[in-house]
Amino acid sequence: MMSDLDEAIELHRAALLLHPPSHSLRSNSLNNLAISLRDRFKQRGMMSDLDEAIELHRDALHLRPHSHSDRSNSLNNLAISLQDRFLQRGMMSDLDEAIELHRDALLLRPSGHSDRSMSLNNLAISLQNRFLQHGVMSDLDEAIELDREALFLRPPGHSHRSSSLNNLALSLQDRFHQRGIMSDLDEAIELHRDALLHCPPGYSGRSTSLNNLAISLRHRFLQRGMISDLDEAIELHRAALLLRPPGHSHRSSSLNNLGNSLQDRFEQRGMMSDLDEAIELHRAALLLCPPRHSHRSSSLNNLANSLQDRFEQRGMMSDLDEAIELYRVGLLLRPPGHADRSSSLSNLANSLQDRFRKRGVQSDLEEAFSLYSQLSYLSHAVSRRRLNAAKSWAASADIFNHPSVLLAYKIALNSLDQQVALLSSSSHHFDVIREDVSSLATDAFSCSVRRGALTTAVELVEQGRAVFWTQLARFSTSLDELSVSGDAGMVLAEEFKRLSFCLRNAFDQSEDQSPQIRQLTMQWDEVVSRVRMLSDFSRFLLPPLFSDLQKAAEDGPVIIVNAGQHSCDALIIRSAGDPVHVPLDIKQVEVFEFSSEFQTLAEQFGSSDYQLTLVGILRKLWNDVVDPVVRALRESEVRPGSRIWWCPTAEFTLLPLHAAGPYEKGRDNLSDIYISSYTPTVATLVRARQQISRDASSQHFVAIGQGNPVEGKELKCVTPELAVVARHVTPVISFTSLEDGDATVEGALDALDRNQWLHLACHGMPHRTQPFESSFAMHDGPLMIKAIIRSNSQNPQFAFLSACHTTVGDKKSPDESIHLAAAMQFCGFRSVIGSMWSVDDEVAREVVSAFYRKLIGGSKRLDCTGAAVALHKAVRSLRKKNIPLEQQIVFVHIGV
Structure with a gap:
């Protein structure tokens, strides 16, 4: 009863008057009054009570010096009150001070101290709160370690073990949301299971524990798609709902959680009974969220979503009409500035479009696009x-x-x-x-x-x-x-x-x-x-604006090749004027099939002779895509022998545009007409052009070779290849070599930081599903993309990646160009040579020898802007030798 708390505060004030500054019990009186004021603040929310409590705790702490037996309690009490004030006012100085006080208290509660687990727990909570404000992962990592130690000190049977299990689980869930490491989520689920065992039937916190476990299982279902996780989440939500009967403060939350999980299961299994039940649950939740309730807009939206789903299944217009009305009411509760306004706009617009398709009332369609247009005024x-709402708008408008x-x-x-x-x-x-x-x-x-x-x-x-x-x-x-x-x-x-x-x-x-x-x-x-x-x-x-992007075409045209749902096109960007449009007589589905056919073929290169099949693909590529572009280039007076840059999109990124041609006697292939380079984006090429090369005397060249990696077959030509590189470049640039035992991950990264020119001869290992784990095989393990992009290269110029599959990325997201060559580009290398598929190591040695000979020529200097021409000439010299066609065209140039 509040009257009891008020009376206790007055009694503590009276006791404090009896304990003047010099009295031995004054610190106890200060502390007792402060704790009572903090309790009243939690009941009534009056900030003046909390502010006074903090000042009293400070005074008590001042009276308890470092040698005082109760100093750790004073540190802890002041820290907790400061954290409470932070949660109210959001002042980071309060939270930072609380963390330092909790650290001091923990030092006074060493191993064996009865209150050590409490201090560990309090410090972990404060660090987790700071993580939620600043996003510094070290705070969350430390909180997790503190939670682990606290849990260790609260073995089975400890009265606070379930609390520690829950705290650690929630911290691991936070880290999962940040880093996406499934093991964190898996462990959180097991901890929630253990916590639930400590909350037997009749325990006051059992419904919360059931709810926490169910939410974690639903998260895992959304990641892995295991329906058993969703089934279990549903049963747990049902159990939690039983413990939250009519009148319970959290009943609407449980109704909502169960309804959402049932709707998820309907989307997986299509059982109408799940959807019907979800609708009834959402109706019940809405009744518990009357006007002005903080969750009313979410409840309206959930019920409308379920009705929209049922309309799509059964076609009952009454469901659609009701969904539209619910969306309208929900939108009124999400005014401009509301984080969910974009979802409400999109949901209502989509439902109106559905009704337009059924009834043909033009005003529904006009209203839908009027709603979509509001997205352009929302905060950026x-x-x-x-993002999802804007995608829906674009698709509908198209x-x-x-x-x-x-x-x-x-x-x-x-x-x-x-x-x-x-x-x-x-x-x-x-x-x-x-x-x-x-x-x-x-x-x-x-x-x-x-x-x-x-x-x-x-x-x-x-x-x-x-x-x-x-x-x-x-x-x-x-x-x-x-x-x-x-x-x-x-x-x-x-x-x-x-x-x-x-x-x-x-x-x-x-x-x-x-x-x-x-x-x-x-x-x-x-x-x-x-x-x-x-x-x-x-x-x-x-x-960037087009005027900025056009700078990419200063040394030759850039050709964007695109496959869209409604048309396939090429645009030629020139150094002046508007782009030139080249319609392509091929459909998107044909490009997908064509690309898939070529990828299947490329995976088999080297196992047998596929030259006739390859020539057929290169001819089709010429007829449908490249020849129309070449004709447009000639009309634009781009002279034979000029350089051109291909910027393919989507599945076009997986096709060897540079090697297209009729492959008939008396007719020129593309490589006989122009010198091809690639760029993943136009802006990438602009940036590469803007980087200025320093004086050659300050540049350094490193050749890294690994013919005997931890995994993978031996590459016998690596040593001869590095010797060839050394012979050509030593007279013109400072040169070092790392080979075999010296070609380690750390050694390679150090070389990237110190050298402007790089030649890398080793196995390339693409990772098709996790492209950031694509790597080069070093002596002690893989040198991964995610390590390369953290390197700090100084004015890098050129990289020759004499390895397999260095321009191969994620098939599901080819436009992202997450591959080894792109990682080198991001590190700043202006010019890169990579491979589109497997490279024969003997062929690689011959190409490398011819390339550096052509690059240096009689000038006795290195210039990365000459790399494309040098590669072009080196590959042409291979035509006279009995080398398979796929090996003649495997290397490509990227950049300036």
């Missing part, structure tokens, strides 16, 4: 919800040929761009790319071309491809430049990094609207706006 600091279609694609690609920016230091970024990019960029390109907006086509396709590399390049460059642009720039760079961390964590932790997300979004917007006001940063976080 976004969540996945806005289907209905609505005039907003190009704006829709721009908004969708901007949303993707900014979403990946927020995830730039999270393991989630590539999952987002795989799930959300899909054909967004290629469809945007195709749509723009069909509407004659050729420069827009270039801008949009550029924005939606290789977004991983684009973000890394942007943030490693722009923020560095911002930091050194002056005091204002340095402050803004640090603030931008901090807010990006906080926003990413807020989106990961919350599926509902929260004041924290609204506040962080506004702060993020403000910082971006202030950065753009600085000189030279007006386009900060904005994609």
Whole structure:
């Protein structure tokens, strides 16, 4: 009863008056009064009580010096009160001080101390709270280790063991959401299971424990798709619901959780009984969320989603009409600035389009696109919800040929761009790319071309491809430049990094609207706006314009080749003027089949003679794609012998455009007409051109060879190959060599940091499903892409990757170009030679010898801009020898 607490506070005040500053019991009185005030704050929420408690705890601590037996208790009490105030006011200084106080208390509670587990637990909670604010993974990692130690000190039978099990599980779940390591989620589930055993029937916290375990199992189902996890989650939610009868404060949450899980199972198994039950549960949850309830908008949306699903199954217009009305009411509860407004706009628009298809009422379609258009006014600091809504808008506008279609694609690609920016230091970024990019960029390109907006086509396709590399390049460059642009720039760079961390964590932790997300979004917007006001940063976080991208064509045309749902096209970017459009007489499905056929063939190269099949594919590639482009180049007066750059998209990235030709006597193949290079994106080539080579005397060349790796067959020609490289380049540049036992992962990374020119002869090991684990085979293990991109090369110029499959990435996301050659490009190498499939090591040695001979020639100097011509000449010299065609065309040049 509050009257009892009020009376206790007055009694403690009276006792304090009887214990003046010099009294031995004053610290106890201060502490008792402070604890009672903190208890009253928790009941009534009056900040003045908490503020006073903190000052009293400070006074008590002052009276308990380092030698005092109760000092650890005073440290702990003050820390807990400061943490409570942080949770109310969000002042980081309170949380930082609480952490330091908990650390001091822990030092006074060494191994064997009865309260050590409590101190470990308190410090872990504070660190986890700071992680949620700043996103510093070291805080979360430390919290997990502290939780583990606390759990060890609370063995089976300990009264607080279930609390420790739960705390560790929740921290591991947080880390799973950050790093995506499934073992963290698996362990969290086992800990939740153990915690549930400590909450037997009749235990007050059993429903919470059931709920926690069910939520973790649903997360794992969403990752692995194991229906048994979802089935168990549903049974646990049912059990939790039984413990939350009518009148229970968390009943609506349990109804909602069970309804969502049943809807997930319906989507997997298609059992209408699951969907019908989900609808009834959501109706019951909505009754418990009356007007002004904080969860009412979510409850309206959940019920509407279920009704929409049932309409799609049974076609009952009453379900669709009710869903539309629920979406309308829900939208009113999500005004501009609400984190879920974009989802509500999209849901209502989609339902209106469904009703238009059924009834043909034009006003439904007009309203749908009016709703979509509101997405263009929402804040540009976004969540996945806005990205999905913008994709839905673009797809619908394309289907209905609505005039907003190009704006829709721009908004969708901007949303993707900014979403990946927020995830730039999270393991989630590539999952987002795989799930959300899909054909967004290629469809945007195709749509723009069909509407004659050729420069827009270039801008949009550029924005939606290789977004991983684009973000890394942007943030490693722009923020560095911002930091050194002056005091204002340095402050803004640090603030931008901090807010990006906080926003990413807020989106990961919350599926509902929260004041924290609204506040962080506004702060993020403000910082971006202030950065753009600085000189030279007006386009900060904005994609490049066509005028910027056109600089890529300074030394020769760049050809974008694209396969869209409605058309396949090529655009030729020239150094001046608009792009030239080349329609291609091939359909997207044919490109997919063509690419698949070639990939199957390439996997068999070297096992037998596939030359006739290969020639057939190269002829088809010539007739359907390359020849029309060549004719357009000739009409644009691009002279034979000139350099050209291919920038293929999607499945075109897997095809050897450089080797296309009629392969008939008396007719020229592409390699007889032009010298081909590739670039993964136009902006990549622009950046490579802007990097200026230093004086050759300050450059260094390293050749790394590994013919005897831990795994893989022996490569007998590595040593002769490195000797060939040394013979050609030693007279013109400082040269070192790493071979066999010296060619380790650490040695190679150190060489990347110190040398501008690199020749690498070893096994290349692509990883088709986890492209960041693609690697070069070193003496002591794999040198992976994720290690390469962390290297700090100084003014790198050229890399020859004499290894297999160095331009092969993830088949599911070919536009991302996550492969070994691309990693070298990101490190700054302006010019790279890589391979499209397996390389014969004897052929590699011959190509290498001819290449360096042609590159150096009579000039006795190295220039990376001559690499494409040197490779072209070296490959032509192989035609006179009895070398299989696939080995003549396996090497490709990328970059300047």
